[in-house]
Amino acid sequence: MILDGKCPTGPIQESWDKHRFDMKLVNPANKRKYKVLVVGTGLAGGAAAASLGELGYNVEAFCYQDSARRAHSIAAQGGINAAKNYPNDGDSIYRLFYDTIKGGDFRAREADVWRLAQVSNNIIDQCVAQGVPFARDYAGYLDNRSFGGAQVSRTFYARGQTGQQLLLGAYQALMRQVKVGSVKLFARREMLDLVVVDGEAKGITCRNLVTGEIESYWGDAVILATGGYVNVFYLSTNAMGCSVTASWKAARKGAFFANPCYTQIHPTCIPQTGDHQSKLTLMSESLRNDGRCWVPKKKEDCDKPAGEIADEDRDYYLERKYPSFGNLAPRDIASRAAKEQCDDERGVGPGKRGVYLDYQSAIDRVGEDTIRERYGNLFQMYEKITDENAYKQPMRIYPAPHYSMGGLWVDYNCMSNLPGLFVLGEANFSVHGANRLGASALMQGLADGYFVIPYTIANYLAGVKPGSVTDEHPEFKKSAEEVQGQVDKLMNINGKKSVAQFHRELGKIMWENVGMARSDESLNNALKLIPELRDEFWQNVKVTGTKEEVNSQLENAGRVADFFEFGELLAKDALHREESCGGHFRVEHQTEDGEAMRDDENFTYAAAWEFKGAGNEPELHKEPLKFENVQLAVRSYK
Amino acid sequence: MNLILHVWRQKGPNDKGRLEQYEAKDVSPDMSFLEMLDEVNEDLIAKGVEPIEFDHDCREGICGTCSQVINGIPHGPEREITTCQLHMRRFQDGDQIYIEPWRSRAFPIIKDLMVDRNSLDRIIQSYGYTSTHTGGVADGNALLVPKPAADMAMDAAACISCGACVAACPNASAMLFTSAKVSQMAVLPQGVAEAVRRVKAMVGQMDSEGFGNCTNHYECEAACPKGIRTTFISRMNRELMKSMVKAD
Ligand SMILES: Cc1cc2nc3c(=O)[nH]c(=O)nc-3n(C[C@H](O)[C@H](O)[C@H](O)COP(=O)(O)OP(=O)(O)OC[C@H]3O[C@@H](n4cnc5c(N)ncnc54)[C@H](O)[C@@H]3O)c2cc1C
Ligand code: FES
Numbered sequence: 061m062i063l064d065g066k067c068p069t070g071p072i073q074e075s076w077d078k079h080r081f082d083m084k085l086v087n088p089a090n091k092r093k094y095k096v097l098v099v100g101t102g103l104a105g106g107a108a109a110a111s112l113g114e115l116g117y118n119v120e121a122f123c124y125q126d127s128a129r130r131a132h133s134i135a136a137q138g139g140i141n142a143a144k145n146y147p148n149d150g151d152s153i154y155r156l157f158y159d160t161i162k163g164g165d166f167r168a169r170e171a172d173v174w175r176l177a178q179v180s181n182n183i184i185d186q187c188v189a190q191g192v193p194f195a196r197d198y199a200g201y202l203d204n205r206s207f208g209g210a211q212v213s214r215t216f217y218a219r220g221q222t223g224q225q226l227l228l229g230a231y232q233a234l235m236r237q238v239k240v241g242s243v244k245l246f247a248r249r250e251m252l253d254l255v256v257v258d259g260e261a262k263g264i265t266c267r268n269l270v271t272g273e274i275e276s277y278w279g280d281a282v283i284l285a286t287g288g289y290v291n292v293f294y295l296s297t298n299a300m301g302c303s304v305t306a307s308w309k310a311a312r313k314g315a316f317f318a319n320p321c322y323t324q325i326h327p328t329c330i331p332q333t334g335d336h337q338s339k340l341t342l343m344s345e346s347l348r349n350d351g352r353c354w355v356p357k358k359k360e361d362c363d364k365p366a367g368e369i370a371d372e373d374r375d376y377y378l379e380r381k382y383p384s385f386g387n388l389a390p391r392d393i394a395s396r397a398a399k400e401q402c403d404d405e406r407g408v409g410p411g412k413r414g415v416y417l418d419y420q421s422a423i424d425r426v427g428e429d430t431i432r433e434r435y436g437n438l439f440q441m442y443e444k445i446t447d448e449n450a451y452k453q454p455m456r457i458y459p460a461p462h463y464s465m466g467g468l469w470v471d472y473n474c475m476s477n478l479p480g481l482f483v484l485g486e487a488n489f490s491v492h493g494a495n496r497l498g499a500s501a502l503m504q505g506l507a508d509g510y511f512v513i514p515y516t517i518a519n520y521l522a523g524v525k526p527g528s529v530t531d532e533h534p535e536f537k538k539s540a541e542e543v544q545g546q547v548d549k550l551m552n553i554n555g556k557k558s559v560a561q562f563h564r565e566l567g568k569i570m571w572e573n574v575g576m577a578r579s580d581e582s583l584n585n586a587l588k589l590i591p592e593l594r595d596e597f598w599q600n601v602k603v604t605g606t607k608e609e610v611n612s613q614l615e616n617a618g619r620v621a622d623f624f625e626f627g628e629l630l631a632k633d634a635l636h637r638e639e640s641c642g643g644h645f646r647v648e649h650q651t652e653d654g655e656a657m658r659d660d661e662n663f664t665y666a667a668a669w670e671f672k673g674a675g676n677e678p679e680l681h682k683e684p685l686k687f688e689n690v691q692l693a694v695r696s697y698k
Numbered sequence: 699m700n701l702i703l704h705v706w707r708q709k710g711p712n713d714k715g716r717l718e719q720y721e722a723k724d725v726s727p728d729m730s731f732l733e734m735l736d737e738v739n740e741d742l743i744a745k746g747v748e749p750i751e752f753d754h755d756c757r758e759g760i761c762g763t764c765s766q767v768i769n770g771i772p773h774g775p776e777r778e779i780t781t782c783q784l785h786m787r788r789f790q791d792g793d794q795i796y797i798e799p800w801r802s803r804a805f806p807i808i809k810d811l812m813v814d815r816n817s818l819d820r821i822i823q824s825y826g827y828t829s830t831h832t833g834g835v836a837d838g839n840a841l842l843v844p845k846p847a848a849d850m851a852m853d854a855a856a857c858i859s860c861g862a863c864v865a866a867c868p869n870a871s872a873m874l875f876t877s878a879k880v881s882q883m884a885v886l887p888q889g890v891a892e893a894v895r896r897v898k899a900m901v902g903q904m905d906s907e908g909f910g911n912c913t914n915h916y917e918c919e920a921a922c923p924k925g926i927r928t929t930f931i932s933r934m935n936r937e938l939m940k941s942m943v944k945a946d
Pocket of ligand 1: 099101104105122123132133139140249252288299303498
């Protein structure tokens, strides 16, 4: 099937304004009759639930944590982009649009990206009004910094805790609605199924994580804002509870999953120290503004202390390979370069999977105090984890899975192919193409939640009779039985291997075969290994405890079971995409000097996969991407 | 290194609970405290014993989920970190470690080391916000915020709502938590319009949740992983005084 993103036509500058006018509205007096379920209370879900509650809809919001404020958005450090052009350095909506399309390696929909750039400015205003304590200069104006290789300063920040502060703004707005009664909050709930009635999304089935009860919730529309899936790699910068479960359950009920192979590996994370490692910690990208990446030129030097290696024996590989961008090359390029050095056996630290990020030149240039002022909290964080002082010896860093550009397929209205199912934030595939630029995920989450869904959901609801399907419908019972069935199955296997062991093994398969560099051979290998391990999982996993109480083993078992099915789809998508673009690097498709080679003629489309039952081949649907406002170009950072 | 753990086990809110002893073997100094517990849990699972339940998510000190009293101190012996940021190099071979949940009337135990902290959410619900709605606000630069005010607001806003302040306080008071939000909003021009109503509502909610009074022990400040200062409590008290003389 050829998919239609239903983008507005006409000049792109007017597309969103015109579309807003064309969409249907819901009469204010009728809004409270509509019930909307919002799964996820991160930036996207929190902003959506609060805004819809303010408009008068009857909202129910869900999260797996004990409080809406703990969604993983809280961990974002660096900042949020907007096209305000406050510094007068040449920024504009068009430039933010262009940078995002180019950064995404020309694999995103133009109209969606334009809208994102357009509403970015409203986001900053909104957050300021909420009391988000953005950094200010001495005159009291909002401060900006440049981030992630952008040539303009468009990033707004709140110390190293931007995600936290933005999320608290949304959370507080949400709490206000909880108090007035327009939003009901269900924390410690995990969505384990989507209820679809006559092809439309009408509810969800959850497990109460405290009592173990299986609960049904109905709504006139369902919004998923359940975040990203890179925990399929086991070790990542995501929180421990992040999973693909909500999205995957929706996919199993017919929602298309788009571009699962677009995953982002972040270059500056603290390397792994051993098998006990449970997660990887990100160090803000801003570190590359002053740090220089290097490895020893000679293998023999790798075990020496960094200080004993003379400057001429160091390979500042990013500066060598990308003289104009140097250490500020985009994430995918910097990550791959680090891997190449380590594959060449010139890595440093435990297991030789690490490269140096060195501040000595910067300290010599501007002094230790200035460096402390700029990065003090990051150096401290590094020391807490590694026990090393980065003012005295270079940091060691290594890339780690960080973000998922792929996600459930949605049209311009953020609605999936299942009517009534909307998908926001990192959970959808919409704006980042094959690679996301720094400080733009926070922007997308809040854009979707505050400024897109309040309009687009009305267009859908206006055509639906409120409460026409409730949890009385037999599909709800059926779904609850299915969920109960899976819980019972997991509890009864009583095998020998723990859930964590399986997750670790799956992660290893994914990281080694479907990670930073993918080949026909490695992908086929993954496609052989994943089903084998999955079969073993269903024979041999051990889940302790009972199902009627708090049971984190059971929770994790369900998440890992979904990662197994999803991991296979990710590998299939990567195998089918015979080109290199953004975060997806196929070793067969590179230039002589190792740069990614896109194939615009054959792959300028979004790949949306339809689940066809466990063990069956998924069906590929294509949404062709048209570029009318930018020129397709080779992304060069040399 | 090898350690002896004494861990609080409690089936549910109505169970009495008790300390159980476990061994943690071959612990690497590079492990985080929670990774050490993961390994202990793997051992327990292998033996068919139910693993220890504890709350955690981000494992990098920002979500505020992890919450353990370690050797009598909320978040353990190191200052200004959360449980998940504690590393095993702080301990020595043969150490005995006592691990318990937050203890407060306002935080009922759910299971083992997990507690219910929704009382903190309800304090925010009572008025921990500005009453702005989405859309229709002024340009971000229309309102100038002097840098010192912005910085002070950020100091207060750094709270992660973990509840260590309550767990550390002999009276189980939530003054540090509440005052941080009151102060953030009070120093910003955006929050001034509702300052009077806010402080009254939040303090009222705090009292009705069963948190104790503040009698100046300063244990909350010592336990706070984000370094939030008790000067915010003084600030809240001033705001409260002001609210008594001003009509809302
Ligand atoms: C360490 C780190 C640093 C980052 N730094 C930046 C940055 O500086 N700038 C930037 O722009 N981006 C950054 N990002 C990316 C950005 O933070 C995320 O992409 C974004 O916050 C995702 O928001 P979200 O609302 O889509 O999802 P999340 O915040 O992940 O929220 C997901 C929500 O869904 C709920 N949920 C999930 N599954 C279920 C289920 N089955 N049932 C019920 N509820 C469920 C969760 O409880 C949660 O409430 C960073 C990411 C990380 C990991
Ligand atoms: S787990 Fe998030 S703060 Fe410790």
